[in-house]
Amino acid sequence: MSGQTEETPVPGSGTGTAAAAPVAAVPEVPGTTIPSPAGPPDTAAVRASRSAPPVNGTSVARGGSAVRSTAATGPGTVLGNRYRLVLRVGSDLSAGAEFWRAEDTILQRDVGVTVLRRLPADEADEDPEGTARAGEMILRALRSGGFEHPGCARLLDVLAAGSPGVPSDVLGAAVTEWVADHSLTEAVAGGLIKPLRAARMVQQLAAAAEEAHGRGLVLGTDHPQRIRVTGDGRAQVAFVLPRPGLTPEDDVRGLGAVLYTLLTSRWPLSGSDAARAGLPSPERDEHGAPAPPSALRPGVPVELDAVCTAALGAHGAGPVVGRVHTAAAVHRMIGEVVREDDRAAIFPPEHDGVPAEPGDVWQAKTRRAAPQPPDRRRKLLIGLGVLGAGVLVVLGYLGVQVGAMFGESRGPAIVVGDNAAAGAPVPTTPGGPAASVAVSGVSLEVYDRTGDRDNPADVERAVDGDPATSWSTFTYKQQLPALKPGVGLMASFASVEQLSRLSVRSPSAGTVVEIRSAPSADAELGETQLLATQTLGAGTTTISLADSQPTQHVLVWITKLSGGGDANVSQIDELTFYRAGL
Incomplete structure (x- = not known):
């Protein structure tokens, strides 16, 4: 890539200058003439x-x-x-x-x-x-x-x-x-991506395809596992050697498929490739064309709908009205959408179903403030509590003095202290001190630092409020930790929460879970703090978190799977976190 240094020649490594290693012959291809190069390739x-x-x-x-x-x-x-x-x-x-x-x-x-x-x-x-x-x-x-x-x-x-x-x-x-950051599946597993951000992610990929086709090359963008996303948000072809019959037109359809996936979390080309990558396939019409992105997700601009539809087209169906056949056309269309978005930045954008990010110019009025660190929030609560107690003492003293001045009060006596100890009933109004409320807006992702993540496309089913849908681990032939130390679900809240308990609905009796607080969603396991350990029963298991500190990230870490023999698997139907009553 541009800006990268050339690879350092190493004797005997197969990479270097002409003096270091001669270029040898490749197996002959029938009907193909291999040109005699003037020297070895600069980069390989x-x-x-x-x-x-x-x-x-x-x-x-x-x-x-x-x-x-x-x-x-x-x-x-x-x-x-x-x-x-x-x-x-x-x-x-x-x-x-x-x-x-x-x-x-x-x-x-x-x-x-x-x-x-x-x-x-x-x-x-x-x-x-x-x-x-x-x-x-x-x-x-x-x-x-x-x-x-x-x-x-x-x-x-x-x-x-x-x-x-x-x-x-x-x-x-x-x-x-090595493109070390995210596969295409991982890039969309964390939730919806803003449509214009998705367009910017594909812009460089389309430019690469345009330049490659101009040199008579193809990239292989029509397979989801060949595409990875860099840390700065660029979709990139990470693996080469596409199949021999691939044409530039297949690359064009691949560009439309990558944009479609970033918008909808669905791969619109080969169903087998989609399943292998852990991505669902979209619904299709009677002609086999995938539903437009705007039909699956509100807020997708009509321009990006047109880019996807024009790039995907109908494979092998001959001329299609409105279809584009070149990567240059796709690159130009995406570039026009991005430039128009830059020009319109002074106007509030239409709602696209995704909350505003901290760096966005326009913020929703209801956007919550950035969460405070747990230690700072705890100190603030202690300070407010002390201040409140001081105010109550002052008001009580003033009340006594005013009462002494104007005579005995004829109203009902006010008892300060424990009503239950005095024999009076404790009020339990909905949402009052005795109530605890389920935390809403929980985002969930599979936590695994050792290999392929277990069914990442299904993880949101564990917090969708529907017990009929579920997430499960892979089926392992050996019990944990033989193949990996554990499998986890990392839950993240919109802000720091003080939790009272966690309920886990699961049919996988015998599953052992550790509940851990984490400083961030991508923290290492050693950076997390153990809150509780519980063996799940069949049904709903409640785990107390009354002694926990306020946190924004909670890891449900599975250390033992249900089952036995060569069929070890655990299923979670629903996770519900409850906020402590204030």
């Missing part, structure tokens, strides 16, 4: 050699050096003697590609690795090893080696089948910079 070097068929588990590379084959590539496998696979974060079955977070063991940094696998269709296509398909995909990666843009991760290295250190079950791999 290819460590490939044409190999003979494996003999007794060993493939012989050009020059007579033997390369030991390794089957069942998975976490911990090192590719090219350099890139250690850490966590698989997605896959594109139509391309035979897996997406991994990996570690560059030489430069000690995270990288993204796209690994190519054999497909069952390869045998039917008279390509039983899949080498022709992989060769074409590797060739495309080579041609994109000099392409850099903020809308896509920079290509660092390319590994071809038969290269030293590449297992026999890997047909090729491409290494890119």
